[in-house]
Amino acid sequence: MQRRKYLKGMATAAGIVTVSSTGNAQVWDSDELSKGEEPKNPSPPRKGDSVMGLTDQIDTVNVGIIGLGNRGFSMTQLIDAMAPDKGVIKAICDIREKPVEEMSDWIKEEGKNDPPATYSGSKNSWRKLVQRDDLDLVFVFTPHQAHTPMAEYAMKKGKHVAVEVPAATTIQECWTLVDTAEKTQKQCVMLENVCYFDIEMWVLNMVRQGVFGDKLTYASGGYIHNLVAEYFFEAYWKDWRSKNHRKYKGDLYPTHGLGPIAFYMGINRGDRLEYIASQESPETQLTERAKELPEDHWAHGADDWANGDTTRSEILTEQDRQIHLQFDVKTNRGYSRKNELAGVDAYHEGFPSQLAVDSEGHGFVDDATYDQYYEEYRHPLWVQMEEIAEEYGGHGGGDFLEIYRLFDAFNDGRPPDMDVYDAAAWSAVRPLSATSIEYGGIPVKFPDFTRGDWQNKRKLQVMDFDTI
Template identity: 80%
Template sequence: MGVVTVSHTGSARQRGNGNNGKGQGPPDETPPRKGESVIGLTDQIDTVDVGIIGLGNRGSSMTQLIDAMANEDKGRIQAICDLREEPVAETETWIEEEGTNEVPDTYTGSKDAWMDLVERDDLDLVFVFTHHRAHAPMAKYAMEQGKHVAVEVPMATTIEECWSLVDTAERTQKQCMMLENVNYFDTEMWVLNMIHEGVFGDQLNYASGGYIHNLVAEYFFQAYWNDWRSKNHREFKGDLYPTHGLGPLAFYMGINRGDRLEYISSQESPESRLTQRAQELPEDHWAHGVDDWANGDTTRSEILTNEGRQIHLQFDVKTNRAYSRKNELAGSDAYHEGFPSELAVDSEGHGFVDDETYDQYYEEYRHPLWQQMEDIAEEYGGHGGGDFLEIYRLFDAFNQGRPLDMDVYDGAAWSAVRPLSRISIEHDGAPVKFPDFTRGEWKEERELQVMDFDTI
């Protein structure tokens, strides 16, 4: 089966039989660099002045965590924006009555109101909490206006958008970080620290992650039908939400830090669950009988890294399975799987360690960030404290003048799974080559910032 390559504009070409390993592959599709690399980029800012775009369910909850940064003078919210007037007013009231921040300026009522916010000259950092397809255009414009950007997952929805954000970051020398909160969860950081301390051995061979979450009922609320969630499932094949599962695995395996994602091959099952649910609705229901869903019930992807390691991803928001991100990792000396979290160490086929031994590993290898900040993280909350730690680390990086934990190359590589999985499915599961967004710099091993304990 031929290998598919994707140009920086998103066009796909299939060539010959290719080579899915480390040897001779298809011709390089990497465009020339238009600026300078932003690996290791820093900008020291004592108190980060912030603008926030998007105040829906996610944006409003994250705004409360961002507001908490004013407690330690780490950052200040200067402006907030949403197309709708109601969430802007509600957020403004919350900040005034319960928040730490001074009441910010507000932007609303116009589809271009967010541009007015971005064009202010008193902002250092812009957060983007809008629907998926607005992420890349807003982030690009913000960087062009001299702002750093933190954007919700995924950072981009097409390969062209991924390259646009990489090129813009390099040209403007501004940070563009994707807010993958799962990388900051307690269990994921515990596994990462065990890798760092050698518990998994000298070689990591296989990992599995995903987003498994039955959301069928939610796609038939009126609000959901009219917004981007339902439209995505009606219009696009592929893994629409890959980064929660992939992000931690990429940290585990040092992706873009000595290894890289090389090829992806994806397949999907037939679609049935949303059509079935639509048929069961009353005839006067607005979604009765809808059957034009493009996205299958389950999408599975196999990724091969440059070092020959395997990553399995699954996207399933329709079948009746319990919530899971899988979080499986196999090394030469240990194995972990999530939901529930289990650990096997030198088991020789005898299964997982008992509860007492598990607790011993947890206490000994818990990540120092969680050891030091558990109480405050749980106080502010957000997915058990992971959201707070994500925001705290972002502001702290600017305050200290150190590189961010995740850069634009990470966001681009992880987000690329969405369009590449679609292309693979449309080519009958053919392997599709990942673009090299780092332009070769992935070969240079470098430590993850969250593993530099001097910065914690």
């Protein structure tokens, strides 16, 4: 009944947009919707078997790494920490020779891996790395628009793939990843590190242990981080960051906020993302900063920024739960991922982390009570591995745990914590939010990348404590 009311309400507005597997949008106007037919996104026919639950037992994972920029360099250092027992680095690549040489030297000094093969100096050097016949897993740490082409090529060459966020930038790319993974029967895991942060995993454990009650109703997440000054650094304007803001609308970086929420709500594991409606504010901050730049700066006076200061999206799930997402890297506010979650019996919000469990509505618990919940419900992965995670670091240890869990899944022959369907659904927010903005903020329907398999209430692997 609630869903019919929701759809009827949308029918009286501007309409609903569906998006084909090639990214073409179709508007269903209010007259069509008022007839009671619910619009659907057609899914392309499967080119292979589902990869839900796919496993591949590999005693020692042989790794190739593409991209050694700021993120790639630090993540490669964490990957090196997996050697020699869990995995070894066989080859590294970057278009620039200097970071390849520096990383090769660093690996040699650490002494855990044998010196890796190196590839650099050409835009196609990465292809030579992928073509090696001694690799099990390829990591992709490159600009956003390169993620899907590199992941697709690696899977077709018989490699599993771990790719940085977002895994795809268009709906067609999302389907490319899903179809390729199913056809090749290879894993394509998006490296959403926030899912492994201490507080997020604590909240997840409380959800699974019933602290929030038997139903979750609402969540809010985002990426709020003032980066205006950084977008004009030479290292940034030469690559993809500023270009994205000049060219694209929508939530360009949705997965840090959405990933943990998807875990809380069991998205693709009994529920799915169904509709998104997005709006954006005017753009002011980059234009104003550009006025202050020297005349010989590349961005002096630039006022053609496509992306607004703030993008807000409202998502409805199949189970009628609401998710609010915000993308804001321009306004003057403190860093936040929001991390708000409401259930029947409890509420949490982050930055700073606060918990409410009093159904009488007297606000957040005091510090002593908060500490009691933290100690009782802290995720076993953090209880067991806090010392080593913090030693190796990476966002307080979250990066290390993310890499560790991926290697451990292959070593044990179990499914990874995240799969290609998660990568596609979470990444789809970027193009779908842009489509909604283009059509005046009306709802856009999510494709079902699982082709109906989301209804299977499969286990979230990181909550299987027997594997920790």
